[in-house]
Amino acid sequence: xxxxxxxxxxxxxPFDTETVIFTYGEYEIYVLRPSKLKKNFEGYDPARNFQVxxxxxxxxxxxxxxxxxxxxxxxxxxxxxxxxxxxEAMEAIFAGEDPSKVAGRFPENSFEHFLQPLVITxxxxxxxxxxxxxxxxxxxxxxxxxxxYQGWVRQIICTDRDIDNLLISLSRGQPPNVGYTSLSDQNxxxxxxxxxxxxWFS
Numbered sequence: 522x523x524x525x526x527x528x529x530x531x532x533x534x535p536f537d538t539e540t541v542i543f544t545y546g547e548y549e550i551y552v553l554r555p556s557k558l559k560k561n562f563e564g565y566d567p568a569r570n571f572q573v574x575x576x577x578x579x580x581x582x583x584x585x586x587x588x589x590x591x592x593x594x595x596x597x598x599x600x601x602x603x604x605x606x607x608x609e610a611m612e613a614i615f616a617g618e619d620p621s622k623v624a625g626r627f628p629e630n631s632f633e634h635f636l637q638p639l640v641i642t643x644x645x646x647x648x649x650x651x652x653x654x655x656x657x658x659x660x661x662x663x664x665x666x667x668x669x670y671q672g673w674v675r676q677i678i679c680t681d682r683d684i685d686n687l688l689i690s691l692s693r694g695q696p697p698n699v700g701y702t703s704l705s706d707q708n709x710x711x712x713x714x715x716x717x718x719x720x721w722f723s
Contacts, residue, residue, distance in 0.1 A: 524617035543644045549576040569656045573648045590677045592636035594684045599634035620644045664707040672697030675721050
């Protein structure tokens with residue numbers, strides 16, 4: 522489902538109900554829209570808030586951004602020949618494309634190591650983008666606000682830093698390296714609406 526359709530499906534979801542977003546083998550991603558928020562979610566508007574859940578066999582949990590980053594890191598390091606193609610796939614998700622169609626560009630068993638099927642990573646990314654763009658009420662240093670997540674995805678794909686150092690920085694809320702966001706950020710002096718695709722790729 523493309524971004525606009527996925528967003529509308531979430532917006533139309535009644536409070537305290539859930540809807541399945543995508544199923545693949547033993548994996549199932551679903552969204553829950555609670556009417557009441559816990560204290561640590563003060564930055565969220567209840568009318569815009571939703572929770573992303575992942576069922577993996579008998580396991581059921583709320584995945585976060587780190588799960589996507591670990592999966593991307595494993596893919597790039599184990600199969601560097603597909604690094605650029607993976608970067609293009611993630612940019613396609615940020616551009617609003619359908620995760621199933623983007624995943625279809627990769628043959629089965631393309632990568633030697635990964636945390637979960639690629640299509641699951643792509644769907645989770647789409648939902649995290651929706652969460653940042655429409656669910657989070659606090660001010661962002663970026664325009665669009667999704668660049669915090671997008672910048673980290675780009676950095677994970679390209680950087681030579683160790684994964685533990687990267688995840689510590691991300692989990693502490695540190696911004697991605699400006700070299701992965703500046704030309705895409707309307708709040709940055711180097712913003713360039715005509716920047717070529719994958720300008721950040723190295």
